[in-house]
Amino acid sequence: MKNDEGEESRVLLENYRVLLKKALDYLWERIKVERREVKKGKRVITKVKVTLSKKEEVYKSLRDELEEVNVLASHYVDKAISDAYSVLRSWRRRAEKGKASLRKPKLKRVYVRVKSTLRKVEGESVRITVRPYEYITFSWSHTWFSPRVKGLELGEPVIKEDKVHLPFRHRLPWFTPLDYLAIDSNLYTLDAYDGEKFVTFSLRELYSLKFGMELKRGRIKSFASKHGRKGGKLMEKYSHRERNRVRDYVHKFVNKLLEMYPVTTFAIKKLNKQEMFQDADDKLSKRISRTVWRSIHRVLKYKAPLYGSLVKEVNPHLTSKSCPRCGRVSRKAGLSGVRGVGSPWTGN
Template sequence: MLKGWRRAEKGRASLRKPRLKKVYVRVKSTLRKVDGENVRITVRPYEYLTLSWSHTWFSPRVKGLELGEPVIKEDKVHLPFRYKLPWSTPLDYLAIDSNLYTLDAYDGEKFVTFSLRELYSLKFGMELKRGRIKSFASKHGRKGELLSRKYSHRERNRVRDHVHKFVNELLEMYTVTTIAVEKLNKQDMFQEADDRLSKKISRTVWRSIHRALKYKAPLYGSLVKEVNPHLTSKSCPRCGRISRKVGLFVVRGVVSPWIDNSTHP
Protein backbone atom coordinates (compact mmCIF):
# COMPACT_ATOMS: atom_id res chain seq x y z
CA MET A 1 0.00 0.00 0.00
CA LEU A 2 2.85 2.39 0.80
CA LYS A 3 4.52 1.67 -2.53
CA GLY A 4 1.24 2.42 -4.29
CA TRP A 5 0.95 5.71 -2.41
CA ARG A 6 4.48 6.69 -3.42
CA ARG A 7 3.54 6.11 -7.05
CA ALA A 8 0.48 8.32 -6.52
CA GLU A 9 2.67 11.14 -5.25
CA LYS A 10 4.65 10.96 -8.49
CA GLY A 11 1.48 11.28 -10.56
CA ARG A 12 1.36 7.68 -11.74
CA ALA A 13 -1.69 6.56 -9.78
CA SER A 14 -4.84 7.83 -8.07
CA LEU A 15 -4.36 10.46 -5.35
CA ARG A 16 -6.87 8.86 -3.00
CA LYS A 17 -5.39 7.84 0.31
CA PRO A 18 -4.81 4.10 0.80
CA ARG A 19 -7.43 2.47 3.01
CA LEU A 20 -7.21 -0.93 4.68
CA LYS A 21 -10.58 -2.68 4.30
CA LYS A 22 -9.77 -5.79 6.36
CA VAL A 23 -7.44 -5.75 9.35
CA TYR A 24 -5.20 -8.82 9.47
CA VAL A 25 -1.59 -9.86 10.00
CA ARG A 26 0.16 -12.52 7.92
CA VAL A 27 2.96 -14.16 9.89
CA LYS A 28 6.08 -14.95 7.87
CA SER A 29 7.78 -18.30 8.28
CA THR A 30 10.78 -16.56 9.88
CA LEU A 31 8.58 -15.23 12.70
CA ARG A 32 7.03 -18.53 13.77
CA LYS A 33 8.41 -21.70 15.27
CA VAL A 34 6.47 -25.00 15.18
CA ASP A 35 6.83 -27.51 18.00
CA GLY A 36 4.58 -30.56 17.54
CA GLU A 37 1.02 -29.22 17.46
CA ASN A 38 1.98 -25.79 18.82
CA VAL A 39 3.27 -22.70 17.05
CA ARG A 40 5.13 -19.82 18.69
CA ILE A 41 4.80 -16.44 16.94
CA THR A 42 7.25 -13.63 17.64
CA VAL A 43 5.42 -10.35 18.32
CA ARG A 44 8.37 -8.32 19.57
CA PRO A 45 11.86 -9.31 20.72
CA TYR A 46 11.38 -11.74 23.63
CA GLU A 47 7.59 -11.37 23.38
CA TYR A 48 5.70 -14.34 21.91
CA LEU A 49 2.17 -15.55 21.12
CA THR A 50 1.56 -19.32 21.38
CA LEU A 51 -1.23 -21.16 19.56
CA SER A 52 -2.16 -24.84 19.68
CA TRP A 53 -4.39 -27.09 17.56
CA SER A 54 -3.87 -30.31 19.54
CA HIS A 55 -7.48 -30.52 20.78
CA THR A 56 -9.28 -29.11 17.73
CA TRP A 57 -11.66 -31.00 15.42
CA PHE A 58 -9.26 -30.78 12.47
CA SER A 59 -6.20 -32.06 14.37
CA PRO A 60 -6.38 -35.63 12.93
CA ARG A 61 -6.79 -34.28 9.39
CA VAL A 62 -3.62 -32.17 9.44
CA LYS A 63 -1.42 -34.76 11.12
CA GLY A 64 1.86 -35.01 9.23
CA LEU A 65 1.23 -31.85 7.21
CA GLU A 66 3.39 -28.72 7.21
CA LEU A 67 2.16 -25.45 8.71
CA GLY A 68 2.19 -22.51 6.32
CA GLU A 69 1.99 -18.80 7.20
CA PRO A 70 -0.71 -18.13 9.86
CA VAL A 71 -3.15 -15.27 9.27
CA ILE A 72 -4.28 -13.40 12.40
CA LYS A 73 -7.53 -11.41 12.25
CA GLU A 74 -9.35 -9.38 14.90
CA ASP A 75 -11.53 -12.27 16.05
CA LYS A 76 -9.91 -15.45 14.67
CA VAL A 77 -6.71 -17.09 13.49
CA HIS A 78 -6.34 -19.05 10.24
CA LEU A 79 -3.77 -21.85 10.23
CA PRO A 80 -3.05 -23.02 6.65
CA PHE A 81 -1.50 -26.46 6.18
CA ARG A 82 0.16 -27.80 3.04
CA TYR A 83 1.14 -31.16 1.64
CA LYS A 84 4.68 -32.05 0.69
CA LEU A 85 5.11 -32.87 -2.99
CA PRO A 86 7.10 -35.98 -3.96
CA TRP A 87 10.78 -35.34 -4.63
CA SER A 88 10.64 -37.12 -7.99
CA THR A 89 7.98 -37.63 -10.66
CA PRO A 90 6.29 -41.07 -10.27
CA LEU A 91 6.96 -43.42 -13.20
CA ASP A 92 3.45 -44.91 -13.27
CA TYR A 93 0.88 -42.74 -14.99
CA LEU A 94 -2.88 -42.41 -15.46
CA ALA A 95 -4.37 -40.32 -18.28
CA ILE A 96 -7.96 -39.18 -17.64
CA ASP A 97 -10.47 -38.03 -20.27
CA SER A 98 -13.37 -36.10 -18.68
CA ASN A 99 -16.82 -36.77 -20.15
CA LEU A 100 -20.38 -35.92 -19.14
CA TYR A 101 -21.15 -39.14 -17.26
CA THR A 102 -17.74 -40.79 -16.87
CA LEU A 103 -14.03 -40.28 -16.46
CA ASP A 104 -12.36 -42.57 -19.01
CA ALA A 105 -8.77 -43.36 -18.03
CA TYR A 106 -5.83 -45.28 -19.44
CA ASP A 107 -3.01 -46.52 -17.16
CA GLY A 108 -0.65 -47.91 -19.79
CA GLU A 109 -2.09 -51.43 -19.68
CA LYS A 110 -5.87 -51.15 -19.65
CA PHE A 111 -8.79 -48.75 -19.95
CA VAL A 112 -10.68 -47.90 -16.77
CA THR A 113 -13.99 -46.02 -16.47
CA PHE A 114 -15.10 -44.12 -13.38
CA SER A 115 -18.82 -43.41 -13.41
CA LEU A 116 -20.09 -39.91 -12.61
CA ARG A 117 -23.78 -40.69 -13.12
CA GLU A 118 -24.60 -40.53 -9.42
CA LEU A 119 -23.04 -37.09 -9.17
CA TYR A 120 -24.74 -35.96 -12.37
CA SER A 121 -28.13 -37.20 -11.05
CA LEU A 122 -27.53 -35.30 -7.81
CA LYS A 123 -26.89 -32.06 -9.72
CA PHE A 124 -29.92 -32.66 -11.96
CA GLY A 125 -32.25 -33.29 -9.02
CA MET A 126 -31.02 -30.23 -7.15
CA GLU A 127 -31.45 -28.15 -10.29
CA LEU A 128 -35.14 -29.11 -10.50
CA LYS A 129 -35.62 -28.35 -6.82
CA ARG A 130 -33.82 -25.00 -7.20
CA GLY A 131 -36.23 -24.05 -9.99
CA ARG A 132 -39.22 -24.62 -7.71
CA ILE A 133 -37.54 -22.68 -4.90
CA LYS A 134 -36.86 -19.71 -7.21
CA SER A 135 -40.53 -19.65 -8.16
CA PHE A 136 -41.43 -19.65 -4.45
CA ALA A 137 -38.81 -16.99 -3.65
CA SER A 138 -40.16 -14.59 -6.29
CA LYS A 139 -43.46 -14.47 -4.40
CA HIS A 140 -42.33 -14.53 -0.77
CA GLY A 141 -39.51 -12.00 -0.62
CA ARG A 142 -37.17 -12.40 2.35
CA LYS A 143 -38.47 -15.83 3.34
CA GLY A 144 -37.92 -17.14 -0.18
CA GLU A 145 -34.42 -15.67 -0.30
CA LEU A 146 -33.44 -17.46 2.93
CA LEU A 147 -34.86 -20.74 1.62
CA SER A 148 -32.96 -20.35 -1.66
CA ARG A 149 -29.73 -19.68 0.20
CA LYS A 150 -30.30 -22.71 2.42
CA TYR A 151 -30.73 -25.13 -0.50
CA SER A 152 -27.79 -23.64 -2.42
CA HIS A 153 -25.59 -24.27 0.62
CA ARG A 154 -26.95 -27.81 0.94
CA GLU A 155 -26.25 -28.55 -2.72
CA ARG A 156 -22.66 -27.35 -2.44
CA ASN A 157 -22.07 -29.53 0.63
CA ARG A 158 -23.52 -32.64 -1.01
CA VAL A 159 -21.52 -32.16 -4.20
CA ARG A 160 -18.33 -31.45 -2.25
CA ASP A 161 -18.83 -34.55 -0.08
CA HIS A 162 -19.42 -36.75 -3.15
CA VAL A 163 -16.37 -35.33 -4.96
CA HIS A 164 -14.03 -35.95 -2.02
CA LYS A 165 -15.21 -39.53 -1.56
CA PHE A 166 -14.83 -40.17 -5.28
CA VAL A 167 -11.30 -38.70 -5.36
CA ASN A 168 -10.24 -40.71 -2.31
CA GLU A 169 -11.31 -43.98 -3.96
CA LEU A 170 -9.50 -43.08 -7.18
CA LEU A 171 -6.26 -42.20 -5.42
CA GLU A 172 -6.37 -45.35 -3.32
CA MET A 173 -6.44 -47.36 -6.55
CA TYR A 174 -3.54 -45.41 -8.11
CA THR A 175 -0.92 -44.52 -5.51
CA VAL A 176 2.51 -43.10 -6.49
CA THR A 177 1.18 -42.19 -9.95
CA THR A 178 1.46 -39.23 -12.29
CA ILE A 179 -2.14 -38.32 -13.16
CA ALA A 180 -2.80 -36.26 -16.29
CA VAL A 181 -6.13 -34.38 -16.55
CA GLU A 182 -7.49 -32.00 -19.17
CA LYS A 183 -7.49 -28.26 -18.48
CA LEU A 184 -11.08 -27.66 -19.54
CA ASN A 185 -12.80 -24.33 -20.10
CA LYS A 186 -16.59 -24.49 -19.88
CA GLN A 187 -17.07 -21.04 -21.39
CA ASP A 188 -15.48 -22.18 -24.65
CA MET A 189 -17.67 -25.31 -24.62
CA PHE A 190 -20.83 -23.26 -24.19
CA GLN A 191 -20.02 -21.26 -27.31
CA GLU A 192 -19.70 -24.39 -29.44
CA ALA A 193 -22.64 -26.34 -27.97
CA ASP A 194 -26.40 -26.01 -28.42
CA ASP A 195 -28.77 -25.21 -25.54
CA ARG A 196 -29.41 -28.85 -24.63
CA LEU A 197 -25.73 -29.76 -24.46
CA SER A 198 -24.92 -26.54 -22.61
CA LYS A 199 -27.33 -27.52 -19.81
CA LYS A 200 -25.62 -30.89 -19.50
CA ILE A 201 -22.18 -29.30 -19.40
CA SER A 202 -23.32 -26.89 -16.68
CA ARG A 203 -24.12 -29.86 -14.42
CA THR A 204 -20.56 -31.23 -14.59
CA VAL A 205 -18.02 -30.65 -11.81
CA TRP A 206 -14.79 -31.42 -13.64
CA ARG A 207 -12.96 -28.48 -12.10
CA SER A 208 -13.92 -29.52 -8.55
CA ILE A 209 -12.66 -33.06 -9.17
CA HIS A 210 -9.38 -31.81 -10.66
CA ARG A 211 -8.89 -29.36 -7.78
CA ALA A 212 -9.47 -32.10 -5.18
CA LEU A 213 -7.07 -34.40 -7.05
CA LYS A 214 -4.38 -31.73 -7.04
CA TYR A 215 -4.20 -31.17 -3.31
CA LYS A 216 -4.93 -34.75 -2.20
CA ALA A 217 -2.56 -36.53 -4.59
CA PRO A 218 0.62 -35.77 -2.53
CA LEU A 219 -0.89 -37.72 0.38
CA TYR A 220 -0.67 -40.84 -1.81
CA GLY A 221 2.72 -39.97 -3.33
CA SER A 222 1.06 -38.97 -6.60
CA LEU A 223 1.32 -35.93 -8.82
CA VAL A 224 -1.36 -34.22 -10.96
CA LYS A 225 -0.57 -32.45 -14.23
CA GLU A 226 -3.02 -30.40 -16.33
CA VAL A 227 -2.60 -30.79 -20.09
CA ASN A 228 -4.02 -29.05 -23.13
CA PRO A 229 -7.25 -30.90 -24.11
CA HIS A 230 -6.70 -30.26 -27.85
CA LEU A 231 -6.99 -33.60 -29.75
CA THR A 232 -6.69 -35.66 -26.56
CA SER A 233 -9.92 -37.56 -27.35
CA LYS A 234 -8.75 -38.33 -30.90
CA SER A 235 -5.25 -39.51 -30.04
CA CYS A 236 -4.44 -43.18 -29.53
CA PRO A 237 -3.19 -43.64 -25.93
CA ARG A 238 -0.75 -46.34 -27.06
CA CYS A 239 1.00 -44.84 -30.08
CA GLY A 240 -0.24 -41.23 -30.09
CA ARG A 241 -1.60 -41.32 -33.64
CA ILE A 242 -4.55 -38.99 -34.32
CA SER A 243 -7.66 -40.46 -35.94
CA ARG A 244 -10.49 -38.72 -37.78
CA LYS A 245 -13.18 -41.13 -36.55
CA VAL A 246 -13.55 -41.61 -32.82
CA GLY A 247 -16.32 -43.35 -30.89
CA LEU A 248 -17.00 -45.62 -27.93
CA PHE A 249 -17.42 -49.33 -27.55
CA VAL A 250 -18.08 -51.50 -24.50
CA VAL A 251 -15.90 -54.49 -23.61
CA ARG A 252 -16.86 -56.46 -20.50
CA GLY A 253 -18.66 -53.47 -19.05
CA VAL A 254 -15.75 -51.06 -19.52
CA VAL A 255 -16.19 -48.08 -21.79
CA SER A 256 -13.10 -47.52 -23.90
CA PRO A 257 -12.22 -45.24 -26.82
CA TRP A 258 -12.09 -46.94 -30.20
CA ILE A 259 -10.47 -45.84 -33.43
CA ASP A 260 -11.66 -46.94 -36.82
CA ASN A 261 -9.50 -49.76 -38.23
CA SER A 262 -9.44 -48.18 -41.67
CA THR A 263 -7.39 -45.23 -40.41
CA HIS A 264 -5.42 -46.95 -37.68
CA PRO A 265 -3.34 -50.16 -37.78
Protein backbone atom coordinates in the same frame (compact mmCIF):
# COMPACT_ATOMS: atom_id res chain seq x y z
CA MET B 1 -9.28 -21.69 16.01
CA LYS B 2 -10.43 -18.53 17.82
CA ASN B 3 -8.03 -15.61 17.95
CA ASP B 4 -7.49 -15.02 21.66
CA GLU B 5 -4.74 -12.45 21.04
CA GLY B 6 -7.10 -9.87 19.54
CA GLU B 7 -5.32 -6.68 20.63
CA GLU B 8 -1.83 -7.81 19.67
CA SER B 9 -2.92 -9.29 16.35
CA ARG B 10 -4.93 -6.16 15.51
CA VAL B 11 -1.70 -4.13 15.64
CA LEU B 12 -0.14 -6.60 13.22
CA LEU B 13 -3.14 -6.52 10.85
CA GLU B 14 -3.49 -2.72 10.80
CA ASN B 15 0.18 -2.14 10.06
CA TYR B 16 0.23 -4.90 7.47
CA ARG B 17 -2.77 -3.27 5.76
CA VAL B 18 -0.72 -0.07 5.42
CA LEU B 19 2.13 -2.00 3.76
CA LEU B 20 -0.19 -3.92 1.43
CA LYS B 21 -2.14 -0.81 0.40
CA LYS B 22 1.04 1.12 -0.36
CA ALA B 23 2.39 -1.80 -2.41
CA LEU B 24 -0.88 -1.98 -4.39
CA ASP B 25 -0.83 1.78 -5.06
CA TYR B 26 2.77 1.59 -6.26
CA LEU B 27 2.10 -1.31 -8.65
CA TRP B 28 -1.23 0.13 -9.84
CA GLU B 29 0.51 3.29 -11.12
CA ARG B 30 2.65 1.07 -13.36
CA ILE B 31 -0.10 -1.14 -14.80
CA LYS B 32 -0.77 -0.98 -18.54
CA VAL B 33 -4.27 -1.68 -19.88
CA GLU B 34 -4.74 -2.27 -23.60
CA ARG B 35 -8.11 -2.57 -25.34
CA ARG B 36 -8.63 -4.00 -28.82
CA GLU B 37 -11.71 -4.92 -30.80
CA VAL B 38 -12.03 -8.47 -32.14
CA LYS B 39 -14.64 -9.53 -34.67
CA LYS B 40 -16.32 -12.80 -33.71
CA GLY B 41 -18.89 -13.78 -36.30
CA LYS B 42 -21.29 -10.86 -36.58
CA ARG B 43 -20.34 -9.45 -33.21
CA VAL B 44 -17.48 -7.14 -32.27
CA ILE B 45 -15.97 -7.94 -28.88
CA THR B 46 -13.62 -5.68 -26.92
CA LYS B 47 -10.65 -7.62 -25.56
CA VAL B 48 -8.65 -6.30 -22.63
CA LYS B 49 -4.99 -7.06 -21.95
CA VAL B 50 -3.46 -6.09 -18.61
CA THR B 51 0.33 -5.96 -18.18
CA LEU B 52 1.88 -5.92 -14.70
CA SER B 53 5.39 -4.68 -13.97
CA LYS B 54 7.89 -7.50 -13.63
CA LYS B 55 8.70 -8.16 -10.00
CA GLU B 56 12.46 -8.11 -10.45
CA GLU B 57 12.30 -4.68 -12.14
CA VAL B 58 10.44 -2.86 -9.36
CA TYR B 59 11.29 -4.96 -6.32
CA LYS B 60 14.20 -2.92 -4.95
CA SER B 61 12.56 0.51 -5.31
CA LEU B 62 9.23 -0.78 -3.96
CA ARG B 63 10.91 -2.42 -1.00
CA ASP B 64 12.76 0.79 -0.13
CA GLU B 65 9.47 2.75 -0.14
CA LEU B 66 7.75 0.21 2.09
CA GLU B 67 10.63 0.14 4.56
CA GLU B 68 10.11 3.88 5.16
CA VAL B 69 6.62 3.27 6.61
CA ASN B 70 7.18 -0.20 8.03
CA VAL B 71 7.01 -0.65 11.82
CA LEU B 72 6.85 -4.47 11.72
CA ALA B 73 9.58 -7.04 11.21
CA SER B 74 11.37 -6.58 7.89
CA HIS B 75 10.11 -9.88 6.46
CA TYR B 76 6.56 -8.50 6.35
CA VAL B 77 7.69 -6.11 3.60
CA ASP B 78 8.58 -9.04 1.34
CA LYS B 79 5.26 -10.70 2.17
CA ALA B 80 3.30 -7.52 1.36
CA ILE B 81 4.96 -7.31 -2.08
CA SER B 82 4.14 -10.96 -2.82
CA ASP B 83 0.53 -10.53 -1.65
CA ALA B 84 0.10 -7.36 -3.72
CA TYR B 85 1.21 -9.23 -6.84
CA SER B 86 -1.13 -12.10 -5.93
CA VAL B 87 -4.11 -9.70 -5.60
CA LEU B 88 -3.35 -8.01 -8.92
CA ARG B 89 -2.79 -11.27 -10.80
CA SER B 90 -6.15 -12.56 -9.56
CA TRP B 91 -7.81 -9.28 -10.57
CA ARG B 92 -6.08 -9.42 -13.99
CA ARG B 93 -7.45 -12.92 -14.74
CA ARG B 94 -11.01 -11.78 -13.97
CA ALA B 95 -10.65 -8.43 -15.74
CA GLU B 96 -9.40 -10.01 -18.96
CA LYS B 97 -12.41 -12.35 -18.91
CA GLY B 98 -14.77 -9.41 -18.38
CA LYS B 99 -15.71 -10.53 -14.87
CA ALA B 100 -14.19 -7.54 -13.03
CA SER B 101 -14.12 -3.81 -13.59
CA LEU B 102 -10.90 -2.04 -14.61
CA ARG B 103 -10.80 -0.05 -11.39
CA LYS B 104 -8.19 -0.71 -8.72
CA PRO B 105 -9.18 -3.64 -6.48
CA LYS B 106 -10.10 -2.66 -2.92
CA LEU B 107 -8.85 -4.28 0.27
CA LYS B 108 -11.89 -5.40 2.26
CA ARG B 109 -10.67 -7.84 4.87
CA VAL B 110 -6.93 -8.01 5.34
CA TYR B 111 -5.31 -11.14 6.73
CA VAL B 112 -1.67 -12.08 7.23
CA ARG B 113 -0.17 -15.36 6.04
CA VAL B 114 2.90 -15.74 8.22
CA LYS B 115 6.08 -16.90 6.49
CA SER B 116 8.13 -19.73 7.96
CA THR B 117 10.89 -17.24 8.80
CA LEU B 118 8.50 -15.36 11.11
CA ARG B 119 7.18 -18.28 13.15
CA LYS B 120 8.67 -20.86 15.49
CA VAL B 121 6.88 -24.04 16.60
CA GLU B 122 7.35 -24.99 20.26
CA GLY B 123 5.50 -28.17 21.18
CA GLU B 124 1.81 -27.54 20.50
CA SER B 125 2.13 -23.77 20.11
CA VAL B 126 3.52 -21.39 17.52
CA ARG B 127 5.34 -18.15 18.29
CA ILE B 128 4.92 -15.44 15.65
CA THR B 129 7.21 -12.42 15.41
CA VAL B 130 5.47 -9.03 15.14
CA ARG B 131 8.46 -6.76 15.72
CA PRO B 132 11.99 -7.61 16.87
CA TYR B 133 11.60 -9.18 20.34
CA GLU B 134 7.78 -8.81 20.21
CA TYR B 135 5.77 -11.99 19.69
CA ILE B 136 2.26 -13.45 19.59
CA THR B 137 1.78 -17.06 20.71
CA PHE B 138 -1.07 -19.35 19.70
CA SER B 139 -1.54 -22.78 21.31
CA TRP B 140 -3.64 -25.68 20.03
CA SER B 141 -2.89 -28.07 22.93
CA HIS B 142 -6.50 -28.10 24.21
CA THR B 143 -8.34 -27.89 20.89
CA TRP B 144 -10.53 -30.61 19.37
CA PHE B 145 -8.08 -31.19 16.50
CA SER B 146 -4.95 -31.53 18.66
CA PRO B 147 -4.86 -35.39 18.57
CA ARG B 148 -5.46 -35.41 14.80
CA VAL B 149 -2.42 -33.26 13.93
CA LYS B 150 0.19 -35.03 16.03
CA GLY B 151 3.22 -35.82 13.93
CA LEU B 152 2.20 -33.38 11.18
CA GLU B 153 4.17 -30.33 10.09
CA LEU B 154 2.75 -26.83 10.59
CA GLY B 155 2.52 -24.76 7.42
CA GLU B 156 2.03 -20.98 7.22
CA PRO B 157 -0.50 -19.72 9.83
CA VAL B 158 -3.16 -17.28 8.60
CA ILE B 159 -4.14 -14.57 11.11
CA LYS B 160 -7.50 -12.78 10.90
CA GLU B 161 -9.20 -10.44 13.35
CA ASP B 162 -11.38 -13.14 14.90
CA LYS B 163 -9.75 -16.41 13.84
CA VAL B 164 -6.40 -18.07 13.26
CA HIS B 165 -6.08 -20.79 10.61
CA LEU B 166 -3.35 -23.36 11.22
CA PRO B 167 -2.65 -25.56 8.17
CA PHE B 168 -0.91 -28.87 8.83
CA ARG B 169 0.69 -31.12 6.24
CA HIS B 170 2.21 -34.57 5.87
CA ARG B 171 5.90 -34.90 5.18
CA LEU B 172 6.13 -36.74 1.89
CA PRO B 173 9.09 -38.36 0.15
CA TRP B 174 10.40 -36.60 -2.94
CA PHE B 175 10.20 -38.94 -5.93
CA THR B 176 8.50 -39.20 -9.30
CA PRO B 177 5.70 -41.80 -9.57
CA LEU B 178 6.43 -44.41 -12.24
CA ASP B 179 2.81 -45.31 -13.10
CA TYR B 180 0.54 -42.89 -14.95
CA LEU B 181 -3.14 -42.49 -15.72
CA ALA B 182 -4.44 -40.18 -18.47
CA ILE B 183 -7.98 -38.96 -17.74
CA ASP B 184 -10.52 -37.47 -20.15
CA SER B 185 -13.48 -35.70 -18.51
CA ASN B 186 -16.83 -36.30 -20.24
CA LEU B 187 -20.43 -35.47 -19.33
CA TYR B 188 -21.27 -38.73 -17.60
CA THR B 189 -17.89 -40.45 -17.21
CA LEU B 190 -14.20 -40.05 -16.61
CA ASP B 191 -12.47 -42.16 -19.29
CA ALA B 192 -8.92 -43.12 -18.37
CA TYR B 193 -6.00 -44.92 -19.99
CA ASP B 194 -3.22 -46.50 -17.91
CA GLY B 195 -0.87 -47.51 -20.73
CA GLU B 196 -2.42 -50.94 -21.23
CA LYS B 197 -6.18 -50.63 -21.02
CA PHE B 198 -9.06 -48.13 -20.91
CA VAL B 199 -10.95 -47.64 -17.66
CA THR B 200 -14.29 -45.82 -17.32
CA PHE B 201 -15.49 -44.20 -14.09
CA SER B 202 -19.19 -43.36 -14.10
CA LEU B 203 -20.33 -39.89 -12.95
CA ARG B 204 -24.02 -40.46 -13.67
CA GLU B 205 -24.92 -40.42 -9.98
CA LEU B 206 -23.30 -37.01 -9.59
CA TYR B 207 -24.94 -35.74 -12.79
CA SER B 208 -28.35 -36.98 -11.57
CA LEU B 209 -27.78 -35.26 -8.23
CA LYS B 210 -27.08 -31.94 -9.98
CA PHE B 211 -30.06 -32.41 -12.31
CA GLY B 212 -32.46 -33.21 -9.45
CA MET B 213 -31.28 -30.25 -7.37
CA GLU B 214 -31.64 -27.99 -10.43
CA LEU B 215 -35.32 -28.97 -10.80
CA LYS B 216 -35.92 -28.44 -7.09
CA ARG B 217 -34.14 -25.07 -7.17
CA GLY B 218 -36.40 -23.98 -10.05
CA ARG B 219 -39.51 -24.65 -7.95
CA ILE B 220 -37.96 -22.85 -4.98
CA LYS B 221 -37.19 -19.80 -7.16
CA SER B 222 -40.86 -19.59 -8.08
CA PHE B 223 -41.79 -19.77 -4.39
CA ALA B 224 -39.08 -17.26 -3.39
CA SER B 225 -40.34 -14.67 -5.89
CA LYS B 226 -43.66 -14.54 -4.01
CA HIS B 227 -42.51 -14.84 -0.40
CA GLY B 228 -39.65 -12.34 -0.15
CA ARG B 229 -37.34 -12.90 2.81
CA LYS B 230 -38.74 -16.33 3.67
CA GLY B 231 -38.21 -17.48 0.10
CA GLY B 232 -34.67 -16.10 0.07
CA LYS B 233 -33.75 -18.09 3.19
CA LEU B 234 -35.22 -21.24 1.67
CA MET B 235 -33.22 -20.66 -1.52
CA GLU B 236 -30.02 -20.19 0.46
CA LYS B 237 -30.72 -23.38 2.43
CA TYR B 238 -31.11 -25.56 -0.67
CA SER B 239 -28.13 -23.98 -2.44
CA HIS B 240 -26.02 -24.77 0.62
CA ARG B 241 -27.38 -28.32 0.69
CA GLU B 242 -26.51 -28.85 -2.99
CA ARG B 243 -22.94 -27.62 -2.50
CA ASN B 244 -22.46 -29.94 0.47
CA ARG B 245 -23.80 -33.00 -1.35
CA VAL B 246 -21.69 -32.34 -4.43
CA ARG B 247 -18.60 -31.72 -2.30
CA ASP B 248 -19.18 -34.92 -0.33
CA TYR B 249 -19.56 -36.98 -3.52
CA VAL B 250 -16.43 -35.47 -5.10
CA HIS B 251 -14.25 -36.15 -2.04
CA LYS B 252 -15.44 -39.77 -1.76
CA PHE B 253 -14.94 -40.30 -5.50
CA VAL B 254 -11.40 -38.89 -5.44
CA ASN B 255 -10.49 -40.95 -2.36
CA LYS B 256 -11.54 -44.17 -4.11
CA LEU B 257 -9.66 -43.17 -7.28
CA LEU B 258 -6.45 -42.51 -5.35
CA GLU B 259 -6.80 -45.76 -3.40
CA MET B 260 -7.06 -47.64 -6.71
CA TYR B 261 -4.09 -45.79 -8.26
CA PRO B 262 -1.55 -44.80 -5.56
CA VAL B 263 1.91 -43.50 -6.52
CA THR B 264 0.63 -42.43 -9.94
CA THR B 265 1.03 -39.42 -12.21
CA PHE B 266 -2.44 -38.24 -13.29
CA ALA B 267 -2.72 -36.34 -16.58
CA ILE B 268 -5.93 -34.28 -16.80
CA LYS B 269 -7.26 -31.77 -19.31
CA LYS B 270 -7.23 -28.09 -18.41
CA LEU B 271 -10.84 -27.44 -19.39
CA ASN B 272 -12.52 -24.05 -19.89
CA LYS B 273 -16.31 -24.17 -19.63
CA GLN B 274 -16.77 -20.64 -20.96
CA GLU B 275 -15.21 -21.60 -24.29
CA MET B 276 -17.39 -24.73 -24.44
CA PHE B 277 -20.54 -22.66 -23.95
CA GLN B 278 -19.64 -20.52 -26.98
CA ASP B 279 -19.49 -23.56 -29.28
CA ALA B 280 -22.51 -25.44 -27.83
CA ASP B 281 -26.25 -25.07 -28.34
CA ASP B 282 -28.63 -24.39 -25.44
CA LYS B 283 -29.29 -28.07 -24.73
CA LEU B 284 -25.61 -29.02 -24.55
CA SER B 285 -24.80 -25.86 -22.56
CA LYS B 286 -27.26 -26.94 -19.85
CA ARG B 287 -25.61 -30.35 -19.68
CA ILE B 288 -22.13 -28.86 -19.47
CA SER B 289 -23.26 -26.52 -16.67
CA ARG B 290 -24.16 -29.56 -14.53
CA THR B 291 -20.61 -30.93 -14.66
CA VAL B 292 -18.10 -30.39 -11.84
CA TRP B 293 -14.84 -31.16 -13.64
CA ARG B 294 -12.87 -28.39 -11.99
CA SER B 295 -14.02 -29.48 -8.51
CA ILE B 296 -12.85 -33.04 -9.19
CA HIS B 297 -9.53 -31.80 -10.60
CA ARG B 298 -8.98 -29.38 -7.71
CA VAL B 299 -9.61 -32.02 -5.01
CA LEU B 300 -7.46 -34.52 -6.91
CA LYS B 301 -4.57 -32.02 -7.08
CA TYR B 302 -4.38 -31.37 -3.35
CA LYS B 303 -5.10 -34.95 -2.22
CA ALA B 304 -2.77 -36.73 -4.66
CA PRO B 305 0.46 -35.95 -2.70
CA LEU B 306 -0.98 -37.79 0.33
CA TYR B 307 -0.89 -40.97 -1.79
CA GLY B 308 2.53 -40.23 -3.31
CA SER B 309 0.93 -39.12 -6.58
CA LEU B 310 1.21 -36.10 -8.87
CA VAL B 311 -1.33 -34.29 -11.07
CA LYS B 312 -0.32 -32.72 -14.39
CA GLU B 313 -2.72 -30.46 -16.31
CA VAL B 314 -2.32 -30.67 -20.11
CA ASN B 315 -3.54 -28.56 -23.00
CA PRO B 316 -6.73 -30.20 -24.39
CA HIS B 317 -5.79 -29.30 -27.98
CA LEU B 318 -6.00 -32.46 -30.18
CA THR B 319 -6.25 -34.79 -27.16
CA SER B 320 -9.62 -36.10 -28.41
CA LYS B 321 -8.06 -36.99 -31.79
CA SER B 322 -4.74 -38.47 -30.65
CA CYS B 323 -4.12 -42.19 -30.20
CA PRO B 324 -2.69 -42.92 -26.72
CA ARG B 325 -0.60 -45.80 -28.06
CA CYS B 326 1.07 -44.43 -31.20
CA GLY B 327 0.29 -40.68 -30.99
CA ARG B 328 -1.31 -40.53 -34.46
CA VAL B 329 -3.79 -37.65 -34.84
CA SER B 330 -7.08 -38.57 -36.50
CA ARG B 331 -8.52 -36.25 -39.15
CA LYS B 332 -12.04 -36.84 -37.87
CA ALA B 333 -13.63 -34.32 -35.50
CA GLY B 334 -13.98 -37.01 -32.86
CA LEU B 335 -14.14 -40.76 -32.43
CA SER B 336 -17.46 -42.45 -33.11
CA GLY B 337 -19.54 -44.16 -30.44
CA VAL B 338 -18.54 -41.79 -27.65
CA ARG B 339 -21.10 -40.02 -25.54
CA GLY B 340 -20.50 -36.65 -23.96
CA VAL B 341 -17.86 -34.03 -24.58
CA GLY B 342 -14.56 -35.37 -25.91
CA SER B 343 -13.62 -39.05 -26.02
CA PRO B 344 -11.71 -41.66 -23.99
CA TRP B 345 -8.69 -41.09 -26.22
CA THR B 346 -6.11 -39.01 -24.39
CA GLY B 347 -2.76 -37.76 -25.64
CA ASN B 348 0.56 -39.26 -24.52
